[in-house]
Amino acid sequence: MPFLFAFVVVIAAGLLSYVLDAWFLPTHGTLLILQLAVVVTALPGNKKSAIFSGIVSGVIFNYFFTTPRFSLHMSNVDDIVNLSIFLIVAVLTGILASSYRAQQEALEQAELRASILMSVSHDLRTPLATIIGSLSTMQEYQNKLPKEEKDELLNGALDDSHRLHRYIENLLQATKLHQGISLNSVQQDLLPIVNNVINRFDKARIRLIIRNALPNVTVSSYLLEQAIYNVVDNALKYSPNDSPVVIICEASDNVINLDIVDEGPGIATKHYKSVFDLFFSTRNGDTGEGGSGVGLTVTKGIIEAHHGTVSVMPSAKGCVIRISLDASPKSDF
Template sequence: MSIKLSRLSPFYLATLSVCCAVLISYGLGIWIGSSTVVLLILQLSVVVVAFLCRPRWVYIVALLEALYFNFLFTVPRYSFEMFNGDDIINLLVFLLVAVVTSQLSDLYQHQQNQLKQEQLRNSILLSVSHDLRTPLSAIIGTLSTLKEYMGKLSSKQKEELLDSAMVESHRLHQYIENLLQVTKLQHGVVVPKKSQQSIVHIIHLVIDRFTQQKSRLVLQTQDNLPLVNVSSSLIQQAIFNVIDNALRYSPNDKCVTISVRVSQANAQVIVDIQDEGVGIRQDQAESIFELFYSQNSLKRSDSGTGLGLAVAKGILSAHGGTIQAIPLVKGCLIRIGLPSVTEVHYG
């Protein structure tokens, strides 16, 4: 099983880098007998840490490696004294290069973050230009029709037009909410105001928002579910996004099943949302939670930007929860996990 270096903590990255550099440099130092080669290997380790960790870790690593070099490769050996002028100059240059490397890498990472933010802003603007315009155009068209033919339309036709405008209004509102949440999540300003809530009550509030497709939603719950410590409004939005996504990628005559239970293994309340659509492949299981990801070949014309699941993941992460996609033979299962509290909710 491979492990991505970027997912390791700075402490483990720095420790791994120092250990590898020490072992390699020690072997080459004995084999070649050149202190310069040793310093180059140690310098390479500093460069690696500089691009993977914060500057303070670079300084710590550089200091430890300088002490290691002094102890093993300068005269007198096995002491922290140093009398050879060349060794002193080499070590000072090593430390100077480590400081400069740290500053340059910090500048590089800052520029990369700015570039990512700019790319995100551009993506959001492109998204807004299409996905917000579509429901807005539908609302304007519906209201224009209603105004122009007010006296000629029957009560049923007027009601249908108003219902259509309401559906598009809710859709527009949901897009805007997701865009706002994406911006907050990217800047790390989502701080949930938590309280103990019944997850079943939250799900019922979400289901009530699907006025037109409520009949397609099937809720199955376990008895005596514990409460969860969450922000009700944020968790509503996360669950709404997942259910909305399931409905959009499912045939109109198929149901979406919402199952709620307790996981005894990790004391989580589990919410499974399963659709009967064409599903996803195993290699898409993580990608669907990325910003602006969408299955273009499968979605309908109203499937949106690909923000919904990314926002849901961000909200759940802020609550210490989890979300994962589980491919099935038919359809797709999105599993949400939220930490439970000891109090049990009856009813």
């Protein structure tokens, strides 16, 4: 694929040069256009395709733009020198672009590791401290605490254990999505998956609205459940305790839309796309409110692996996140 892209770019540059050459373009202008084609193919960081495009560009220059034309023979010393310099620059461009790309990827990996450390330091330390504190108190005062306080401490430790489990599960899914996952998908009814999500929460706070009959979808039920769960979990977390979270299901033109609607503070318009970036959070450093920035990234990866989309919809109040799934039968995943 990189070589095909390089070939198409070089051929396009050659055609443009040929048209302009018949009009006014001097030899150096032709070389600049061909050199630009080499730079474009080098930008993705593939050294081999950049060198390949440089060689093909050199052949095009030799065949179409040097004397005698339409042959691979060159009689003009200036043309030989220009072509030699062009090939040297093309090779150097490919090497430098590849090196730059490698350094950029290394920097991105370093930034990712720093983000992971910051996220883990907050999202693992807090529940771990609560669990350790609760269990330590129970151990030290087990014979003195009344049953109600023991139950409260135990329930608090259990809740934070589940919180840790969810966070680690999302980290694992994010890693799998980064490496690429293969879906074990079957055609099935979507409603049981949605109901499984609802049953994992306080059902009194969640309302399910089904606007019309929903066709079956080809999905991995476990992964899709995790994706929907992450969105509903966020909606409950940022909504007032006495306000409902509504899940609206509607089918239209072989697309099923799941709208998760809450009455929380909402998301600023400038953050509509950023909220799905890995480790994006409104939290300021290690303090303040805001999630770990993993859950919605996992949701986006899972939904896109199902050839669907997830997005923040404009809303006058609260937040509306829409998950759209293609209900057409699939056989390619």
